[in-house]
Amino acid sequence: MGLDFVGQGAGETDGNIITTTIDKVVNWGRKNSLWPMPFGTACCAIEMMATLASKFDLSRFGSEAIRFSPRQSDLLIVSGRISIKMMPVLKRIYDQMPDPKWVISMGACASCGGVFDTYTLIQGVDQFIPVDVYIPGCPPRPEDLIDGVLQVQQKIASGASPKGVEAVYE
Amino acid sequence: MSEENQVEEQPKPLILQKLEANHADALLAHDETRGTVVVVVRKEQAYAVLEYLKTDPELAYTFLVDVTAVDNSQMESELMQFDYARFMVVYQLYSYQGQCRARVKVPVHESDLNIPSVTSLWQGANWLERETYDMFGINFEGHPDLRRILMPDDFEGHPLRKDYPLRGRGERERFNFDKQNV
Ligand code: SF4
Numbered sequence: 581m582g583l584d585f586v587g588q589g590a591g592e593t594d595g596n597i598i599t600t601t602i603d604k605v606v607n608w609g610r611k612n613s614l615w616p617m618p619f620g621t622a623c624c625a626i627e628m629m630a631t632l633a634s635k636f637d638l639s640r641f642g643s644e645a646i647r648f649s650p651r652q653s654d655l656l657i658v659s660g661r662i663s664i665k666m667m668p669v670l671k672r673i674y675d676q677m678p679d680p681k682w683v684i685s686m687g688a689c690a691s692c693g694g695v696f697d698t699y700t701l702i703q704g705v706d707q708f709i710p711v712d713v714y715i716p717g718c719p720p721r722p723e724d725l726i727d728g729v730l731q732v733q734q735k736i737a738s739g740a741s742p743k744g745v746e747a748v749y750e
Numbered sequence: 751m752s753e754e755n756q757v758e759e760q761p762k763p764l765i766l767q768k769l770e771a772n773h774a775d776a777l778l779a780h781d782e783t784r785g786t787v788v789v790v791v792r793k794e795q796a797y798a799v800l801e802y803l804k805t806d807p808e809l810a811y812t813f814l815v816d817v818t819a820v821d822n823s824q825m826e827s828e829l830m831q832f833d834y835a836r837f838m839v840v841y842q843l844y845s846y847q848g849q850c851r852a853r854v855k856v857p858v859h860e861s862d863l864n865i866p867s868v869t870s871l872w873q874g875a876n877w878l879e880r881e882t883y884d885m886f887g888i889n890f891e892g893h894p895d896l897r898r899i900l901m902p903d904d905f906e907g908h909p910l911r912k913d914y915p916l917r918g919r920g921e922r923e924r925f926n927f928d929k930q931n932v
Pocket of ligand 1: 625660661
C-alpha cells in the first residue's frame with residue numbers, strides 16, 4: 581500500500597505516524613469495497629448468485645453490497661448472453677454508472693458469443709463497452725468469478741485506470 | 751396374431767370418436783403419440799374444430815398450452831403427405847376434465863399464410879400467436895395486436911424458417927443501437 585512509518589528514534593511519535601499518498605489510500609478503499617451491479621441474463625447468472633450466497637460468500641472480499649441501481653455501483657458484472665435487443669439496455673446501464681467503473685465479462689457468451697454464433701447474439705460485449713477482466717468458462721465456477729473480482733482489485737491497487745477511462749483519453 | 755388382437759382391444763380415444771362424428775370432413779389424418787392424440791385438420795375448418803374441442807362438455811379442452819409452427823420445407827416426407835403445405839401450425843391442448851392432451855395441426859401453404867386467430871377462444875393465444883408470427887411469418891387473422899414479440903420491431907425476416915441462415919443476414923452488424931428506444 582506504500583505505507584511508510586516515520587519516527588524511528590526514541591520518543592512519543594515512534595511508529596505512530598504513517599505517511600502515504602492520497603491516491604493510494606483512496607484506491608485501497610475502492611478496492612476493498614467494490615459494489616457490483618449484476619447484469620445476469622442467462623445461466624452464468626446462476627453461478628454469480630452462488631458466488632454471492634453464503635457458501636462462496638463474496639463478502640469476504642468486500643463486494644457483498646449488490647446494487648441493482650447502476651448509479652450506486654462501480655463494478656458491472658455481465659454474466660450471460662446479450663442479444664442485439666438487449667445491448668442498448670446494457671450500454672445505457674454502463675453509461676449510468678458513476679466513474680470510476682470497472683467491467684467484468686463473465687463466461688464465454690458475454691466475452692465472445694460462446695457457442696451461440698447466431699443471428700441475434702452480440703459476439704462479445706467488448707465491441708460496445710470497455711471490459712477490464714474476462715472470465716473464461718461455460719459457466720465459470722464461483723471461484724473463477726471470485727478470482728475475477730480479485731483481478732479487478734489488483735488492477736485498482738496498482739493504480740491503473742479502468743478500461744473505460746483509457747478509452748476516453750486514447 | 752396376438753398383436754392384432756391387442757390392437758383391436760384398444761378403444762378409440764373419445765376425441766377421435768367425436769371428431770369423426772361431427773367434423774369428419776375437416777380431418778386430414780390422425781395419429782397417437784405417447785398418449786397424445788394428434789389430429790391434422792383442414793385450415794378452413796380449423797377454428798370450428800378448435801372451438802368444438804374447447805366447448806364440447808365431454809371433451810372440454812379448455813387449456814391452450816402452446817401455439818407454434820413447424821417449417822417442413824426440408825422434410826420431403828411431411829410435405830408430400832399434406833399437399834406440399836410448407837408450414838404446419840400446431841396447437842397443444844389440455845383438458846383438465848379428461849386429464850389428457852391433444853395436438854391439432856393445421857397445414858398452411860406458403861402462398862396463403864393467413865389463418866384465423868384463436869384469441870377469441872383463448873386469451874392466452876395472444877402472445878403465442880405473436881411469437882409464431884415473429885418466428886414463422888404466419889398471419890393470424892383477427893388477432894388484436896399482431897406485432898413482433900421477440901425480435902426488434904424493425905427486424906426483417908422470420909428467423910425460425912429453414913431458409914433463414916443461422917448467422918442471420920447481417921442484422922448483428924447492421925443493428926442500429928442508437929435508434930432503439932431503451
Ligand atoms: S457462458 Fe455458458 S453458462 Fe455462461 S451464459 Fe453462456 S452458455 Fe450460459
